[in-house]
Amino acid sequence: MEKPTSTIPLLSGYGSYFETEAIVGAIPKGQNNPQKCPFGLYAEQLSGSAFTMPREKNLRTWLYRILPSVKHGKVVAAPEEAPFLTEGTNLTPERLRWKPLDYSLFEKSTDFIQGLVTVGTQGDPTSRDGVAVHLYVANSSMENKCFFNSDGDWLIVPQEGGLRVQTELGLLPLHPGHIAVIPRGVKFRVELLDEKARGYICEVYTGHFELPDLGLIGSNGLAAPRDFHYPVAYYEEKEVPFTVIQKYGGQLFRFSLDHSPFDVVGWHGNYAPFIYDLSRFCPVNSVLYDHMDPSIFTVLTCKSSVPGLAVVDFVIFPPRWMTQEHTFRPPYFHRNCMTEYMGLIRGIYDAKAEGFVPGGASLHSMMSAHGPDATTFEKASHMELSPSRIGEESLAFMFETSRVLKLTDWALDPKHLDVHYIECWQSLKKLASLSLNKVD
Incomplete structure (x- = not known):
């Protein structure tokens, strides 16, 4: 033929x-x-x-x-x-x-x-x-x-x-x-x-x-x-x-x-x-307040024997409108019982200021703390919360699995890693002023 x-x-x-x-x-x-x-x-x-x-x-x-x-x-x-x-x-x-x-x-x-x-x-x-x-x-x-x-x-x-x-x-x-x-x-x-x-x-x-x-x-x-x-x-x-x-x-x-x-x-x-x-994916999201869990962006899932617990979910973060009021809009700081391997197909991911580039990837394992870097936190904490479209030229995804990944020697070779990654959180400052309201 x-x-x-x-x-x-x-x-x-x-x-x-x-x-x-x-x-x-x-x-x-x-x-x-x-x-x-x-x-x-x-x-x-x-x-x-x-x-x-x-x-x-x-x-x-x-x-x-x-x-x-x-x-x-x-x-x-x-x-x-x-x-x-x-x-x-x-x-x-x-x-x-x-x-x-x-x-x-x-x-x-x-x-x-x-x-x-x-x-x-x-x-x-x-x-x-x-x-x-x-x-x-x-x-x-x-x-x-x-x-x-x-x-x-x-x-x-x-x-x-x-x-x-x-x-x-x-x-x-x-x-x-x-x-x-x-x-x-x-x-x-x-x-x-x-x-x-x-x-x-x-x-x-x-x-x-x-x-x-x-x-x-x-x-x-x-x-x-x-x-x-x-x-x-x-x-x-x-x-x-x-x-x-x-x-x-x-x-x-x-x-x-x-x-x-x-x-x-x-x-x-x-x-x-x-x-x-x-591009055919139809996102759903909050239209009033709070940042929803990433599970709302699941394209495909591989189910386990436990209802509601996936072996892996394939999740994407496509261009979309954000309209939440009184809300910190980027992904919140969190620890969870899933392992998140994230990649970037194109553009700039809204929760990271720099370093996360197309073709790159990140891994946040089970119960390891992660979230927006210091620059993104500062910007999102003071931005005007009018309806806005984010990720216009961006497409990120996540393999979210309930399993703990064992990494290969290649994956842990410093030649392939961004060895400065954890520094993106080190400039987060203590903001709370609690002494004036302390209860005796």
Whole structure:
């Protein structure tokens, strides 16, 4: 097939059951796995949940492909494919901030997988429980090579550079300001649309990303199901040597194919990769007083077994109006029972005066005190509280997890850290004058 154009057809509707075929009649009618499939295709089911899950939680897709996935070479260990993709082993409650990931970390041609760097992990992928945070840089496309993750779902947040993500189920365009979720087990390759690319990844071993419940908000607001987009069937029939990289139990493995794995001519189901344009998010906020908790900006969540407690929430801080009266408007000083990893896609974040730059990140771990720096506190304490629009050219996000991240050696290397970060709070002054009102 010819190379895809810049306009890629997509399906819309979060959680929908889709049916799409690149050749009319590729999907069998009336049953999923007939004795002989149309055009001599093979039927293959991809399950994202246990067979016995309740109907509303049951995730599976039927693929109709030229060759089944079972036909591949011997599996071998391949840690060299991504040398900085590792497990975290270090614990610290210190407040941390990182510089943007430097492209010069890799001296040669580097594709999306080779350029992976792990910041921290928690839990055990072999027991399917936990979370990880990674970064990526790339200056070349993946050629005759793809990747799939047996450990969990990946939420990809581009910060610089456009990507074309080719998946088994079709093509997805991905640009800064958008996100993609690639579910466990789905093969994909990343093609660069610009000279280089950089971004963030949140990996969940537990369950899957889903839309949060709206509760008292009602039926509208936050991320709308209609704005999520899925690929249409798109296949290539190529008999070429192909390398497949698999993440399994936190380690990388490799096997070979004699054909392209992107040979799915049609598929139907509810288990598929998707993208979402963050500019479509509809924020809700206080319209009278007080700063609301950041949970009101949740785009996607991965739930735990405890109601109301997420393994991780993906939260964004988009351009929006602030109208609260008699209120300190930036995020308040706080300590909480979640760990907050925050990144900046573009612009200037309103709670930090300087140092937090696009491509950078910060980590405020469980019960570690954090909040606005001294400069922001002083400015916000004396500003005129008229309705104002904030973050006009800014887009920040947060991976908020109930788990304590163990950091990698790379993450704690001073070369990558803003070693002066904690100084931003040291000039906070004692303002209280209590002696005149002291009760004897």
